Amino acid sequence: MSQRTAPLPLLDGVAPSYMNLPGGRWPSMLAFLVGHCAHVAPELWHDRLRRGAIYDHAGNPLSLDSPYPGHGRIWYYREVPPEIPVPFDSPVLYQDEYLVVADKPHFLSCIPAGRHLRETLLTRLRHELNLPHLSPIHRLDRETAGVMVFCADPSKRGAYQQLFASRVVSKEYEAIAPYRNDLALPHVHRSRLEERPDCFAMHEVEGEINSETRIELLERRGDKAHYRLLPHTGKKHQLRAHLAALGIPILNDIWYPELLPDKGSDFSRPLLLLARAIEFVDPLNGQFRRFESRRSLDWSAA
Template sequence: MHNPRRPVVLPMRSGVSPSCVVLPTQGEGSMLDFLGTRLSKVSRVDWQRRMAAGEVVDERGVVVLPDRRFEPGLRLFYYRTLDNEPQPPGLEAVLYWDEHVLVADKPHFMPVIPTGRYLHHTLLVRLKRQLGLSELSPLHRIDRDTAGLVLFSVQQKTRGAYQALFRERSICKEYEAVAPWRPEQVFPCERASRIEESPQFFRMQEVSGPPNSLTTIERLETGAHWARYRLRPITGKRHQLRVHMAALGLALRNDPFYPSVNDVPDGDWSRPLQLLARSLAFTDPLSGEQRSFTSGLNLLPLDAP
């Protein structure tokens, strides 16, 4: 690699920062050959069009032309595009914003960052486009199916101080969930287990071994069939809350993955997962002030059909 730091060679465009691909240490042919093979979802014709438009540059900011020879270890920057991107319902809300952090309230179904079929209709890209914050970056993530609070770093210079809050478990996160209730289950309780990726890459599972995840669970209210719970993840494993509740026989309402896969058709937004990132609280590592934020969103009533 020619330059160990990520250079700014293409500006943010409509909230989308340029993507990067690194050429391997061995190869031959032209830059067009490499891109057409490595990133084959984009046609050679489209790569030629992008290159002619100056939308593919190297780490020095030099426009990459189709017939340029392969250069081992070089980084190329380009803009990702998507056709027919789904547009989830609902709008995000900015609850707090200063020179270091931003707190946003995310609706159900909206991914936090670009992934798969989603690019422009992700929380990160929408906020960057609306606010012009090119260095905006999420400090943690919640599932696309989950609604609620997401904490962002506004500038790279102070990002490390806020990332340490999560690394050192110095931030208090509370979630709200709707799930069945079992009168024999005693609350409050804790669930500690070992969570690892399942053979289905998009799901997690509990396995034997030393616990690597811990959640405290409290029942807030009960209805005829459903109950409302407060969940506090002490650790931050992927899908931790969903896995722990399903393991207790209390799978979250409208969960498409747990305890079994029940994917909804594309474009069906009628059954939002009943999980909400309700609150965040922490001591600001720069100012020493106590910060506390609460989501303005709500889950379904317990008696909702």
């Protein structure tokens, strides 16, 4: 069910979640939740029902003695441990009836997921712009900064997403990474990327090529360099994986070439990767669109 038909409003930019109820008999809603959702501690279900923080299909709060209704749907707002505030702004670069373009800072997740709920770009924009139906057209990694495009009208989102599926969107990134004397630039790197079986990261494997990145040199400072990255494909972590495979991993990357501890509240060493610009022909009116980040990569963080 979409947010437009949800019985609950956004709560500080956070959309409600729902659970479809299976058929069957339980003595109460509490008994069902405790027995069916064992990944959540029983005392948490008890506390949520006591506070009226779980709602029926019409948006009415359920209580500890509410009966189990069988087939139906319940609604709730996700609750996560206190989040570390991300102390960087996320200015809007452009806004019209259908599009919102924001300049995402490092360390801010794009959408709610895992332990990140309110400290996400989507939640911020929904709350600040009062746009409950806002949704992303593409994604950036949490640690990557730069241009992010959102659609404010769910009926038009598919047309914009099709641009990415058809590879008619041009994206330009910048990165600071080690310099390789023996790597002739510009260089086009092609490989097959697949997710590693032991973690969320990607790695190169034998097989049909499914990723391509053009790498250009913008500036060199000693043993470090400022690169322009032009991806032709959009595989997960493509730029980070490609540069790591070339022996020039992006500086301050905790995923590549090896998995390092999460930075937590240390915002002093951002991943030196920036989504500089994105351009496409608007499918709704045929206009050429180009949006550029106003941010820059900080050499002092290298």
